[in-house]
Amino acid sequence: MPSRAPELLGTEAPRLFTPPQRDLTPQTSAGFTFIDFAEDVLGLTLLPWQKWLAVHALELRDDGRFRFRTVLVLVARQNGKSTFLQALLLWRMWADRIPMALIAAQSLEKAEEVWAGAVEMAQGSPELAAEMLEPILAAGKKELRTTFGSRCKVQTANRKGGRSLSADLILLDELREHHTWDAWAALTKTTMARKNPQTWATTNAGDDLSIVLNDLRETGLRQIEDPATDFAIFEWSGADDCDLDDRQAWAQANPSLGRTIAEESIAAAKTTDPEWVFRTEVLCQRVNLAAVSPLPRWPHVREPGSTAPVGAPTGFAVDVSWDRSRAWIGAAVRLPDGRTHLEAVASDEGTEWVLPRLRELCERWSPVAVGLQASGAPASTLLGELEEFLDVPVAAIGGADLARACGSMFDAVANGTVRHPGQEPIDSAARHASIRPLSDAWVFDRKRSPVDIAGLMAEAMALWVLSTIKPKPKRTAPRRIR
Numbered sequence: 001m002p003s004r005a006p007e008l009l010g011t012e013a014p015r016l017f018t019p020p021q022r023d024l025t026p027q028t029s030a031g032f033t034f035i036d037f038a039e040d041v042l043g044l045t046l047l048p049w050q051k052w053l054a055v056h057a058l059e060l061r062d063d064g065r066f067r068f069r070t071v072l073v074l075v076a077r078q079n080g081k082s083t084f085l086q087a088l089l090l091w092r093m094w095a096d097r098i099p100m101a102l103i104a105a106q107s108l109e110k111a112e113e114v115w116a117g118a119v120e121m122a123q124g125s126p127e128l129a130a131e132m133l134e135p136i137l138a139a140g141k142k143e144l145r146t147t148f149g150s151r152c153k154v155q156t157a158n159r160k161g162g163r164s165l166s167a168d169l170i171l172l173d174e175l176r177e178h179h180t181w182d183a184w185a186a187l188t189k190t191t192m193a194r195k196n197p198q199t200w201a202t203t204n205a206g207d208d209l210s211i212v213l214n215d216l217r218e219t220g221l222r223q224i225e226d227p228a229t230d231f232a233i234f235e236w237s238g239a240d241d242c243d244l245d246d247r248q249a250w251a252q253a254n255p256s257l258g259r260t261i262a263e264e265s266i267a268a269a270k271t272t273d274p275e276w277v278f279r280t281e282v283l284c285q286r287v288n289l290a291a292v293s294p295l296p297r298w299p300h301v302r303e304p305g306s307t308a309p310v311g312a313p314t315g316f317a318v319d320v321s322w323d324r325s326r327a328w329i330g331a332a333v334r335l336p337d338g339r340t341h342l343e344a345v346a347s348d349e350g351t352e353w354v355l356p357r358l359r360e361l362c363e364r365w366s367p368v369a370v371g372l373q374a375s376g377a378p379a380s381t382l383l384g385e386l387e388e389f390l391d392v393p394v395a396a397i398g399g400a401d402l403a404r405a406c407g408s409m410f411d412a413v414a415n416g417t418v419r420h421p422g423q424e425p426i427d428s429a430a431r432h433a434s435i436r437p438l439s440d441a442w443v444f445d446r447k448r449s450p451v452d453i454a455g456l457m458a459e460a461m462a463l464w465v466l467s468t469i470k471p472k473p474k475r476t477a478p479r480r481i482r
Helices: 031-041 048-057 081-094 108-123 182-191 211-222 247-253 263-272 275-281 354-365 378-389 399-415 424-432 454-468
Strands: 070-074 100-105 143-145 151-156 169-173 198-203 231-235 314-320 326-334 340-349 370-373 394-397 434-438 441-445
Touching (some): 031 081, 048 070, 048 081, 048 231, 070 211, 081 108, 081 169, 081 198, 100 108, 100 182, 108 143, 108 151, 108 169, 169 182, 182 198, 198 211, 211 231, 263 275, 314 354, 314 454, 326 354, 326 454, 340 354, 340 454, 354 378, 370 378, 370 454, 378 394, 394 399, 394 454, 399 434, 399 441
Parallel strands (some): 100 151, 100 169, 370 394
Antiparallel strands (some): 143 151, 326 340, 434 441
């Protein structure tokens, strides 16, 4: 019988990491006591990489405080980041009896998932459960409390998160989704007056919009050999130039491979994912998105701070991200000089907000119509609702018209007959949108684009609406018959 290939196991140590100042022992790292707590008190079986991370990230200084105030962990998705953070939280609360810990993520829902897992973990431990008060479960105000005064609150990652609080432990999940420094500034400054604080930021690889992660990663790599640094980076990732079939790179980015992640699962993802998705989500690599733009002259029509006059001819359109995570409303407004002002006038998570926001916009701007793709697109599920409840025409844009919309936007940008105020998500979409053929034309491709291009699609369809749909004649009072 042919010999069976050896099982592929994830690597215990990260590919890139801040080295310790000295040998790590129970006297020089609190990671050993954390491991004992997680396994003996919480009943967890930590994976080898989680133990390695605990020992290295919880290195101690000579005075007994943590060497690192900030810990950045990059690892591919589904490897056990959340479980590690939950155990870390409970250890700091029960072993160190810290007064306050904060959990934050880009959405409140994500932060509450980590919090709920920690609560469930604590309730499953008789030792911890005996010292728990009833958790506060009010929406947006969830809190884990103990009889000895240690608390954990959930915060939304925004400019208001954590202000007025003082915290000993900050857990920031999915740092890649932080597109501004607002949340980082608000949350991390809650540790300024604490004697032995830590901020943990965990994530997989980011993209061009992940400005906080990208900057912090560069800082961590720049200081990686500095023995005086109090900033640690631990990155499990494939080498930048690795082949997609490189099994060793799979193991480098997925330390749980062969334990909780099957090699077959990664092979299946490689078969179905666009390359940039596989590199980002599975190999934990930041992909260079500087590909050839389908709108190469987009920067030349940017006019920062420009606004559109209310009352001018206007078209609106709605589009939804291919994963349905976010919806966009785009506007096209005809200017007195003959050009068209393009702008994403609204964007938020989900789609429930779209109809009420459109009603407000339509009441103010009186657009000729609101457009969205007729079928085969995430936004098409909104068609019936908009047709029923909007007081303006709704234009269902089919395949040929969608190609015309994309082509018209290309021509308008190339000819300089449009302007836009400069919005980073839209600018990024214009730089990096992928296209796919449609008969003898092409359209922007939501799924295969490395960034969310739904806002750009909404603007292109709004331009088509404004250029194509004729406004209804204004009603006039009927003449009296004498």
